[in-house]
Amino acid sequence: MIIGGDQTAAASSNWASVINPATGEPFAEVPQADYADVEGAIAAASAAFPAWAKLSPGERADWLYKLADALEAKTDLLVELESRNTGKPLKLSANSDIPFALDNLRYFAGQARSLEGCASAEYVTGYSSVIRREPIGVVAAITPWNYPFMMAIWKLGPALAAGNTAVIKPAPQTPLTTLVLAQTALEIGFPAGVINGVTGGGPKVGEPLITNPNVRMVCFTGSTATGRRVMELAAQKLTRVHLELGGKAPFIVFADADVEAAAHGAVLGAYMNSGQDCTAATRMLVARQRYEEFLDRYVALSKQIRVGDPFSDDTDMGPLVSADHLQRVQGFVQRAKDAGISVALDGGTVDGPGYFFKPTIFAGAAPDSEIMQEEVFGPVPVVTPFDTEAEALAMGNGVKYGLAASVWTKDMATAWRTTAALEFGTVWVNDHLPIASEMPHGGFKQSGFGKDMSKYALEDFTIPKHIMFELEGVAKKEWHQVLFDAQ
Ligand code: NAD
Numbered sequence: 001m002i003i004g005g006d007q008t009a010a011a012s013s014n015w016a017s018v019i020n021p022a023t024g025e026p027f028a029e030v031p032q033a034d035y036a037d038v039e040g041a042i043a044a045a046s047a048a049f050p051a052w053a054k055l056s057p058g059e060r061a062d063w064l065y066k067l068a069d070a071l072e073a074k075t076d077l078l079v080e081l082e083s084r085n086t087g088k089p090l091k092l093s094a095n096s097d098i099p100f101a102l103d104n105l106r107y108f109a110g111q112a113r114s115l116e117g118c119a120s121a122e123y124v125t126g127y128s129s130v131i132r133r134e135p136i137g138v139v140a141a142i143t144p145w146n147y148p149f150m151m152a153i154w155k156l157g158p159a160l161a162a163g164n165t166a167v168i169k170p171a172p173q174t175p176l177t178t179l180v181l182a183q184t185a186l187e188i189g190f191p192a193g194v195i196n197g198v199t200g201g202g203p204k205v206g207e208p209l210i211t212n213p214n215v216r217m218v219c220f221t222g223s224t225a226t227g228r229r230v231m232e233l234a235a236q237k238l239t240r241v242h243l244e245l246g247g248k249a250p251f252i253v254f255a256d257a258d259v260e261a262a263a264h265g266a267v268l269g270a271y272m273n274s275g276q277d278c279t280a281a282t283r284m285l286v287a288r289q290r291y292e293e294f295l296d297r298y299v300a301l302s303k304q305i306r307v308g309d310p311f312s313d314d315t316d317m318g319p320l321v322s323a324d325h326l327q328r329v330q331g332f333v334q335r336a337k338d339a340g341i342s343v344a345l346d347g348g349t350v351d352g353p354g355y356f357f358k359p360t361i362f363a364g365a366a367p368d369s370e371i372m373q374e375e376v377f378g379p380v381p382v383v384t385p386f387d388t389e390a391e392a393l394a395m396g397n398g399v400k401y402g403l404a405a406s407v408w409t410k411d412m413a414t415a416w417r418t419t420a421a422l423e424f425g426t427v428w429v430n431d432h433l434p435i436a437s438e439m440p441h442g443g444f445k446q447s448g449f450g451k452d453m454s455k456y457a458l459e460d461f462t463i464p465k466h467i468m469f470e471l472e473g474v475a476k477k478e479w480h481q482v483l484f485d486a487q
Helices: 035-054 057-073 075-086 090-111 148-161 176-187 202-211 224-235 259-275 288-303 323-338 389-397 412-421 454-460 478-482
Strands: 015-020 025-031 121-124 127-135 138-142 165-169 195-197 215-221 240-244 249-253 281-287 342-345 361-363 382-386 404-408 426-429 462-470
Touching (some): 015 075, 025 176, 035 195, 035 202, 057 075, 057 090, 057 148, 057 176, 075 090, 090 148, 138 202, 148 176, 148 215, 148 454, 165 202, 176 195, 202 215, 202 224, 215 224, 224 240, 249 389, 259 288, 259 404, 281 288, 281 389, 288 342, 288 361, 288 382, 382 389, 404 412, 412 426, 454 462
Parallel strands (some): 138 215, 165 195, 215 240, 249 281, 249 404, 361 382
Antiparallel strands (some): 015 025, 121 127, 127 462, 342 361
């Protein structure tokens, strides 16, 4: 772990194995922190805060650019570790996760110099007001296992750019690239304590991070259930929370859509990262007159997905992240089958070691069924027909989540009407998944609140402060009469 300026084991000397999900075999060991280590990391971040916050925005930007350059020089290592640890194909780590995360970091380096308060003015006669955006203090970052390096950057980038210091806790399944990140910062001489990385489980490491009074903000990406727990714990000290939670994205194909494009988009949307993506297309709602055509083409394309060794050039989809998660996904599939929902493609598990699960498509599920309502987080989409736009929108919005959605149509008016009506943080028109450093990512409803990426994330990691200057220098002011009017 990285605590202050040191690379360290846990105080307890406990270690846990990190598993390669493609083989089920352990391939690394990481320290298992507990309360004492968490306290140490928060103390280091608190000590580092005043000096880091006082650096000029340009100096902080320089550090973040240097960090991005140093991490880029380790691209091969990061790509290899991310794929071995999560099971995602090398082509995904190499062409998307790692370079995109570095772009995110460089974006935040630039943003550090663009933070603005609003223009100063005399909003009350005789007084001038200005806004400063202040850093919050020590930020605890808690990240999930599906995009470990990218999620670490999404938290640390805006936190550090805005002048905060951080303690990051990666998911216990996938801690390695986050540790490389924190270690690389030390190697290039980053001020000790600005980035601290502690490893271990949610209850033992995450909870003491959230409840420590010196942590001023918790930024969390993970499941909605854990997000609720994070918010409950943070409520005890009214600590700020920034929550990016689960999703159950609708993918709405209108009668005038390009069905070939939609079928390809649904393959990418549903199977990217083995479906372990909070924005994954999970509910394909298709106009009844194009339903059979879409379903046939989608099933045919889905059969072509090659599931296998993440390190092979021939692999499109690797395993799920863990034995527990495989069991969870199998549970959803079995319950949907038991409920009599029609199976359009019965992919299922693969013999041999590793936690592989092939694309599995349900058809015609009712809107209130579990498979239409709950996040599976695996390659298990549902295709369901609709008759009217109103029905499509009601089904689309009819879940507790609100992270991402897409509409497929050639008609501009349909696109404008439906994108406005969908209660989701991102809505794509004629595609599903692309994101950009400059644009916000975050939820409506139980997908959480607060934005990742974009200038909105930077703002979330600051507190606006109003400073008011009295301009006239008189002892007795007109407004004093509301209390005290002595001559
Ligand atoms: P998770 O909620 O199980 O764990 C996320 C993190 O929280 C891990 O680091 C975990 O150790 C920690 N944690 C667990 N219990 C905790 C507790 N009681 N206190 C503090 N920390 C605790 O989620 P996961 O299974 O790692 O990730 C999958 C989930 O993340 C999915 O629901 C997915 O939709 C969501 N996700 C959301 C986004 C987004 O941007 N909205 C992005 C990626 C993943």
